[in-house]
Amino acid sequence: xxxxxxxxxxxxxxxxxxxxxxxxxxxxxxxxxxxxxxxxxxxxxxxxxxxxxxxxxxxxxxxxxxxxxxxxxxxxxxxxxxxxxxxxxxxxxxxxxxxxxxxxxxxxxxxxxxxxxxxxxxxxxxxxxxxxxxxxxxxxxxxxxxxxxxxxxxxxxxxxxxxxxxxxxxx
Ligand code: SME
Numbered sequence: 001x002x003x004x005x006x007x008x009x010x011x012x013x014x015x016x017x018x019x020x021x022x023x024x025x026x027x028x029x030x031x032x033x034x035x036x037x038x039x040x041x042x043x044x045x046x047x048x049x050x051x052x053x054x055x056x057x058x059x060x061x062x063x064x065x066x067x068x069x070x071x072x073x074x075x076x077x078x079x080x081x082x083x084x085x086x087x088x089x090x091x092x093x094x095x096x097x098x099x100x101x102x103x104x105x106x107x108x109x110x111x112x113x114x115x116x117x118x119x120x121x122x123x124x125x126x127x128x129x130x131x132x133x134x135x136x137x138x139x140x141x142x143x144x145x146x147x148x149x150x151x152x153x154x155x156x157x158x159x160x161x162x163x164x165x166x167x168x169x170x171x
Contacts (some may be wrong), residue, residue, distance in 0.1 A: 017149025
C-alpha cells in the first residue's frame with residue numbers, strides 16, 4: 001500500500017519552519033518549565049509537519065536517554081548513549097538524518113511503521129540535555145532543510161527552558 005502525503009520542499013519547507021518558530025516562540029512566552037514546553041513542542045511538530053508517526057524528546061537522566069514528552073505510539077523508554085540513532089546523535093552532538101532506518105546499523109525500532117528518522121541534539125551552555133527525535137513512515141522524509149529548521153527550534157527550546165527543573169544530568 002502506498003502512502004500519499006503532501007510534502008513541502010525547498011523554500012516552502014523553510015517557510016513551514018519559520019511559521020513553526022513563531023508558534024513555538026508564542027508557546028514559550030511566559031513559561032520556562034521544560035516538561036510543559038517540550039510537551040507543547042512535540043504536539044506542535046506532530047500537528048504541523050506532514051508524514052510523521054512519532055515526534056518527541058529523550059532527556060539525559062542517570063547517564064541514559066529517557067523518553068520525555070512525545071506524540072505517537074509508546075516508545076522505548078531508555079536508550080544508552082552511543083546506541084541507536086538517538087544515542088549516536090547525542091554522543092556526537094550533531095544532527096543525524098537517516099533516510100532509511102533499515103539500512104542504519106544499530107537503529108532501535110520502536111514502531112515498525114518507521115522508515116526514516118531525524119535526531120537533533122539539545123545542547124544548553126555546552127551541556128547535552130537530550131535529543132529531539134522525529135520518525136516517519138516515508139523513506140527519505142527528512143533532509144538538510146528539516147535539519148536546519150529543527151536545529152533552530154531546538155535552540156529556541158534550549159534557551160527557553162529552565163533545565164534544572166527536569167532532573168537532567170549536570171543541571
Ligand atoms: N529509533 C530511535 C529510537 C527512538 S524511537 O524512534 C522513538 C533510535 O534508533 O535511537
